[in-house]
Amino acid sequence: MTAKAINPRTKGYEFLGPPGALFITLAVPATTYALYFGCSESSGGCPPPLDNIPVHFTQAVSSLTWWKSLWDTQAAILYFSWYAFCVVAWYILPGDWVEGTQLRNGGKQKYKINAFSTFLLALGLTAGWIVRFGPQSFTFFYERWVGFVTASLLMSVVQALGCYAASFQDNKLLALGGNTGSFIYDFFIGRELNPSIGSFDIKSFNELRPGLILWVLINISMACEQAVRRGGTITDSMWLVLIFQTFYVADGLYNEPAILTTMDITTDGFGFMLSVGDLTWVPFVYSLQARYLAFKPVELGPVWTAVVLGVDLLGYYIFRDANGEKNDFRNGRNPKNLKFFVTASGSKLLTSGWWGLSRHPNYFGDLLMALAWSLPTGFDTPITYFYPIYFAVLLIHRQRRDDENCEKKYGEDWHKYMKMVPYRIIPYLY
Structure with a gap:
């Protein structure tokens, strides 16, 4: 070529x-x-007083000393x-x-x-x-x-x-x-x-x-x-x-x-x-x-510690078990006897197990873990929940990119597959 x-x-x-x-x-x-x-002692809190932010921002970016710092x-x-x-x-x-x-x-x-x-x-x-x-x-x-x-x-x-x-x-x-x-x-x-x-x-x-x-x-x-x-x-x-x-x-x-x-x-x-x-x-x-x-x-105390721990463990279980199903299947193994759909090109797409519940169940597990990482900070500020919010946007974008690539690769077969597995990430929700 x-x-x-x-x-x-x-x-x-x-x-x-x-x-x-x-x-x-x-x-x-x-x-x-x-x-x-926006979330530090040096700036006055998490977040700092909202009425001070515009003034402090203007003073900072207009100062050569701040840029050097x-x-x-x-x-x-x-x-x-x-x-x-x-x-x-x-x-x-x-x-x-x-x-x-x-x-x-x-x-x-x-x-x-x-x-x-x-x-x-x-x-x-x-x-x-x-x-x-x-x-x-x-x-x-x-x-x-x-x-x-x-x-x-x-x-x-x-x-x-x-x-x-x-x-x-x-x-x-x-x-x-x-x-x-x-x-x-x-x-x-x-x-x-x-x-x-x-x-x-x-x-x-x-x-x-x-x-x-x-x-x-x-x-x-x-x-x-x-x-x-x-x-x-x-x-x-x-x-x-x-x-x-x-x-x-x-x-x-x-x-x-x-x-x-x-x-x-x-x-x-x-x-x-x-x-x-x-x-x-x-x-x-x-x-x-x-x-x-x-x-x-x-x-947190013992009760909230147990709750947060449970959310993280559930997310990890879904993440790891879903990835395990995918990796086994890609390597020619199917220990759970999962169902699959064969495309015209000969590719096989899982339609049962975690991959029958959504097209990206590993992303769902990832999101639960992301939430568990922020829960220990309590609810005094939304800033510490930036990661799970950002991560959700990232994974939705990645899911859409993946779906577009699969549509190009499999054509009409991809539309048939989406009818078999309609949910994108979160079963019965999205």
Whole structure:
């Protein structure tokens, strides 16, 4: 096949095209900063007094001193050192090499599977540091929050620009959705499908290591901040957030090969959308609940603790069992004897089990877990519920993208399948 045939020009847009891509490119960093300044001690609360926000905002953005305060050299050094640690761990820690799905050019990308080992190493070093030097020594994420956000944004922009520029080299396999010819759109959505340096796959590395593991380390730092303020103890609500989110990350890293069949890896290019999502959004937005509890502790008591725990466990069960059904079926196994629909192309689509209740039951489990992560913060502020609200919007958008791709792939068979499984995410509701 010719290069033009393998990498056809993209004809359609997502996210409302270049204007939408530009808006999101600017809005994601702005929202990340806003969630800090709108929910922190330094700004006066969560949220700060509403009548003060316009005045303080105008004063801040018109001040050169405020803009300079977004940069913290020490935080940047720590962040870039952390990223370097993850790269070195990928290189030196043992791991199996696993092939991904077949690419359009007939090849298969190989991925080194050792994210969980990296996670355990990082946790072990962190625990040793805290035991040796005390909780006070690990509160620097709380103290230098804005500087860490800025450093991660810089890394996101540099990587996205670098991958965009490298995608114009010969023999690059481009993402079908990222070859429009519009710089801002292709920069945002990702032009090259699998940018890599030798055997180092940039996209899968960022997806599971620097940001995801950092999310847990930030939560630990927030717990240390709370412990210092409370004389060495942390609240039941902080314990729940730590346990829920650490387990979620550990589960994802332990099941690292499962990521190789996701849309991020098989379909999307690596651009600013994924780089800023992996490196900035995940660690610094998803840790909002722990950061809130660091300066405003909440005691739930045994009853509410059990309720919140039940919501999370239910969500995890649905998420894991649904994914288990899908992965078994894709690998030629069907231990539950699930029913399925055979398309004209020979593809098989599950129509029973969790996948008979909705077309994306794993998303439903994810949403329940997202809600459980916010419930420990109580109901004094809606800001700590930003994550489940945002996550619902994200998953609905992803579901619609997936449905559009499936309609293109299966044609009329997809409409027949939707009649068999009418609900998109939440059974009997949506």
